Amino acid sequence: MPAPSDLLQYVISGATLGATYGLAGLGFTVIFNTTEIINFAQGEFVMLGGMLAVFAIRWGGLPPALAVPLAIGLTTLVGVVTDRLTIRPVRGRSVIVLIIITIGVSIVLRGAAMLLFGKDTYALPGFSGDESLAFLGASILPQNLWVGGMTLGTLVAMKLYFDRTISGKAMLACACDRKAASLMGINVDGMVTLSFALSALVGALGGAILAPITLTSYDVGILLGLKGFAACILGGLGNPFGAVAGGVILGVLESLSAGLISSGYKDAVAFVILLTLLFVRPSGLFGRRAAERV
Amino acid sequence: MGKQIRVGWLTMLALAWIHTSVQAGEPIRIGAIFSVTGPASFLGEPERNTAKMLEEQLNRDGGLLGRKIEVIVYDDESDATKAVTAVDRLIKRDRVMAVIGPSTSGSTLAIVPKVEEAKIPLISCAAAKKIAEPVKRWVFKTPQNDALAVKKIYQHAKSAGFSKIAILTASDAFGAAGRDELKELGVAAGMTIVSDEVFGPKDTDMTAQLTRIKGTAAQAIIVWGTNPGPAVIARNRVQLKIGLPLYMSHGVASPKFIELAGPENAEGILLPAGRLIAEAQVPAGHPQKAILATYTKEYEARFKQPISTFGGYAWDAIMLVAQAVKRAHSVEPVAIRDALETTRGFWGTTGEFNFSTEDHAGLTEDAFVMVRITKGNWEMLR
Numbered sequence: 212m213p214a215p216s217d218l219l220q221y222v223i224s225g226a227t228l229g230a231t232y233g234l235a236g237l238g239f240t241v242i243f244n245t246t247e248i249i250n251f252a253q254g255e256f257v258m259l260g261g262m263l264a265v266f267a268i269r270w271g272g273l274p275p276a277l278a279v280p281l282a283i284g285l286t287t288l289v290g291v292v293t294d295r296l297t298i299r300p301v302r303g304r305s306v307i308v309l310i311i312i313t314i315g316v317s318i319v320l321r322g323a324a325m326l327l328f329g330k331d332t333y334a335l336p337g338f339s340g341d342e343s344l345a346f347l348g349a350s351i352l353p354q355n356l357w358v359g360g361m362t363l364g365t366l367v368a369m370k371l372y373f374d375r376t377i378s379g380k381a382m383l384a385c386a387c388d389r390k391a392a393s394l395m396g397i398n399v400d401g402m403v404t405l406s407f408a409l410s411a412l413v414g415a416l417g418g419a420i421l422a423p424i425t426l427t428s429y430d431v432g433i434l435l436g437l438k439g440f441a442a443c444i445l446g447g448l449g450n451p452f453g454a455v456a457g458g459v460i461l462g463v464l465e466s467l468s469a470g471l472i473s474s475g476y477k478d479a480v481a482f483v484i485l486l487t488l489l490f491v492r493p494s495g496l497f498g499r500r501a502a503e504r505v
Numbered sequence: 506m507g508k509q510i511r512v513g514w515l516t517m518l519a520l521a522w523i524h525t526s527v528q529a530g531e532p533i534r535i536g537a538i539f540s541v542t543g544p545a546s547f548l549g550e551p552e553r554n555t556a557k558m559l560e561e562q563l564n565r566d567g568g569l570l571g572r573k574i575e576v577i578v579y580d581d582e583s584d585a586t587k588a589v590t591a592v593d594r595l596i597k598r599d600r601v602m603a604v605i606g607p608s609t610s611g612s613t614l615a616i617v618p619k620v621e622e623a624k625i626p627l628i629s630c631a632a633a634k635k636i637a638e639p640v641k642r643w644v645f646k647t648p649q650n651d652a653l654a655v656k657k658i659y660q661h662a663k664s665a666g667f668s669k670i671a672i673l674t675a676s677d678a679f680g681a682a683g684r685d686e687l688k689e690l691g692v693a694a695g696m697t698i699v700s701d702e703v704f705g706p707k708d709t710d711m712t713a714q715l716t717r718i719k720g721t722a723a724q725a726i727i728v729w730g731t732n733p734g735p736a737v738i739a740r741n742r743v744q745l746k747i748g749l750p751l752y753m754s755h756g757v758a759s760p761k762f763i764e765l766a767g768p769e770n771a772e773g774i775l776l777p778a779g780r781l782i783a784e785a786q787v788p789a790g791h792p793q794k795a796i797l798a799t800y801t802k803e804y805e806a807r808f809k810q811p812i813s814t815f816g817g818y819a820w821d822a823i824m825l826v827a828q829a830v831k832r833a834h835s836v837e838p839v840a841i842r843d844a845l846e847t848t849r850g851f852w853g854t855t856g857e858f859n860f861s862t863e864d865h866a867g868l869t870e871d872a873f874v875m876v877r878i879t880k881g882n883w884e885m886l887r
Contacts, residue, residue, distance in 0.1 A: 330547075331547075352744055425737075470714075474713065474717070
């Protein structure tokens with residue numbers, strides 16, 4: 212039986228790892244809520260957040276405190292451009308067409324990043340140093356606290372936005388029924404653009420605060436996108452709280468199975484549990500049952 | 506009219522003469538397949554650069570047997586299928602005398618049947634033991650076998666008094682091969698493996714595995730993988746304040762590893778490496794000293810990037826072919842092959858090559874030295 216401090220270490224490691232999945236997953240929910248599109252370029256937004264921050268420091272000589280906001284801003288811009296160039300010209304097509312377009316966008320973004328930044332892996336310095344802190348016999352990096360704090364902060368901000376503001380509610384209305392929303396005077400195209408901007412912003416924020424822990428390269432988006440998507444599905448697609456909770460659960464499962472069962476099977480264990488859960492609750496842990504569309 | 510015919514004849518004769526003279530001086534063609542792009546580009550790029558640099562140098566010094574040499578490089582994009590297409594092109598269209606590369610073991614094993622069928626010698630720049638074991642008539646390789654690295658680590662661990670070790674290996678081809686060797690050679694070296702952990706090559710957090718190792722009786726940890734995984738492990742180890750000595754494989758013997766892990770997290774890590782990375786510390790009398798110093802200086806001046814062990818594999822492969830051509834005094838593939846097999850005491854950047862009918866890898870443990878990472882630099886031990 213492992214020592215309690217070891218168990219605590221597994222849970223803490225898993226939770227911070229899971230917060231990264233959750234943060235990557237949050238962006239999925241925003242675009243899904245407005246357009247019902249699963250944006251497969253979400254992982255690339257996360258990658259851009261990290262890579263642009265790294266290169267703002269390396270090429271621009273900026274301090275990290277400036278480089279990170281700059282990277283997030285630029286990625287948000289990429290999100291807007293993505294919508295204007297690829298999604299808006301084909302609006303009104305079936306959702307599956309749009310989803311396939313986002314896959315194309317992800318390949319283009321990944322390729323462009325490879326040509327621009329090269330194929331190496333890069334590290335970003337931790338925001339508050341790399342000295343680990345002891346906590347009840349387990350150790351935590353300051354950057355882990357940043358990830359946890361930022362994830363919670365983003366979650367609360369998004370919850371407030373969707374529940375309390377007119378534009379947040381307008382965004383949800385677009386997902387329920389575009390035509391009705393448009394008849395009620397909501398600028399649907401504008402809302403879609405806004406949702407791409409918002410999800411790129413959340414993704415880039417995630418990418419930038421993750422880069423000091425996970426390192427970054429042009430192709431990290433694939434895995435983060437996949438794990439983030441799994442987190443969304445686990446938590447219930449479209450529910451921001453569900454995405455983060457799903458991510459944390461997935462991370463803790465991986466870490467516990469690596470620590471207690473076998474590191475060789477950690478992904479398998481986590482995904483078997485994920486599948487079993489979805490079999491029992493197809494709409495995810497915190498998802499509402501999908502309303503049947505007529 | 507008659508005059509015109511005469512002029513025509515003369516022109517044709519002149520053309521024919523030019524043509525034959527071109528054939529006599531036609532360059533010696535050596536084919537090369539490297540993973541210049543894709544995930545294995547950290548191998549292929551320095552290899553391509555090295556091959557091109559040597560081509561120029563050899564030609565500047567008068568070529569081989571009075572003929573220019575031409576190195577034709579194709580990029581397999583780290584994809585074994587593309588390596589097969591490339592070798593077909595090299596053999597059938599470019600009619601090369603020998604093939605060097607590919608960069609990865611997977612690509613090498615994929616093209617072996619092609620070179621055997623065409624009877625063209627292949628000198629691989631990939632490490633897997635399977636390439637040269639069992640010996641294939643037409644296939645040689647330049648990188649050290651994984652087993653040599655494992656032996657070197659065990660020697661060091663034994664002399665430091667360790668007998669219980671934990672291994673942490675990547676779940677890719679390189680990590681799995683290392684894991685097999687570590688387990689196989691552990692018994693003979695008197696090592697007990699008390700913990701056998703695995704990590705995914707793309708994983709971003711290895712604290713769970715390290716915490717598990719911390720709870721065992723291990724006296725040292727051996728990590729087998731290529732970047733970025735081992736860099737994450739080096740960071741996690743410091744984060745968890747694990748004081749056990751950490752050994753890594755030669756797969757991280759590049760400055761990139763120290764950069765990714767951060768010098769403070771890489772401090773004290775021990776690994777076997779070719780002498781190339783610690784070239785400045787090789788003693789002056791050593792037979793490799795001059796080769797390493799010249800190669801490092803010329804490569805860094807030419808490409809404005811630090812030297813890499815992997816480029817050295819291509820250096821060895823090309824120079825092995827060059828010396829074989831000179832000794833055989835022929836450019837027939839079969840003559841080159843026979844000369845390669847009788848190569849003795851050839852010093853390359855990796856070590857001393859002694860090929861024979863039983864050994865197409867040609868190196869011993871001496872091709873490795875143990876290095877320690879000290880203040881962000883390689884420190885050669887003993």
